[in-house]
Amino acid sequence: MKLGMVLEGGGMRGMYTAGVLDLFMEKDFYPDGIFGVSAGACHGASYASHQKGRSFRINVSNSRNRDYMGIGSWLRTGDFFNVKYAYGKVPDELFPFDYETYDRYRKDMPLYAVVTNVETGKAEYVCTGDMHKGIAYVRASASLPLMARIVGVDGGLYLDGGASDSIPIAASMDMGYDYNIAVLTRPEGYRKEPADKAMISVLRRVYGHRYPKLVEDMENRHTVYNQELELTEELEKEGRAFVLRPSADIHISRLEKDPKKLEAIYELGYEDAREHFEEMAAFAERARKA
Secondary structure: OOOEEEEEEHHHHHHHHHHHHHHHHHHHOOOEEEEOOHHHHHHHHHHHHHOOOHHHHHHOOOOOOOOOHHHHHHHHHHHHHHHHHHHHEEEEEEEOOOOHHHHOOOOOOOOEEEEOOOOOOEEEEEEOOOOHHHHHHHHOOOOOOOOOEEEOOOOOOEEEHHHHOOOOOHHHHHHHOEEEEEOOOOOOOOOOOOHHHEEEEEHHHHHHOOOOHHHHHHHHHHHHHHHHHHHHHHHHHHHEEEEEEOOOOOOOOOOOOOOHHHHHHHHHHHHHHHHHHHHHHHHEEEEHHO
């Protein structure tokens, strides 16, 4: 059986995932396919290129860099994360992406970026393939409504994958990955509350006329998210999923800029993965032999 890995988003909470994946790289552990949502797609790219520590260095060193992210970038460009810097200068100059290593492994371990089609409201699971082009889908997956411009790729219009499918474990199974490791960014027992009515009102004003399906996604997101959590927990009980989630509730915002908080949640991910690695590796071995 094929082993999938599902990486939830959550903005800068995704530094937990970066810690988990760095421990996996240290142990030379990789699945047969990766499904990354939003920040999960970004960290999944560094994992797919076998670049331990890259996600940590990018986000901690740039957390207060106005060229990387911030309200100034949002006001100037429409993107909280500056596109030219985050998806140009970072992978090509400052923290070079290892395209050669990524290409060596991408057929045996494809990376799927989960994006939301703003016209249909449906999630799409795009194999990133050649990362020179696929990075556009990674960017789209991490483009939060209201905080980023809609991303056009190959005739499609996309935003944050988490708007339609935050935990794509069902999609992974539908695509042939019968067993999955799920890396979540909320602690056990978390359930999402309905979006604030004021926020929904803003979304309706900004997107409602042209993209009503996207607004529906955001209105229903808490229901879908909680259903996906319940499915993941049921699969965990059945032995078809292994779930890693924060063992402590570190209060951190989606757009967190405090490097100490980012380092703390990264370390939590690393330590949680280290503590549960042997159990997780045994699960992976059973899954591949099933």
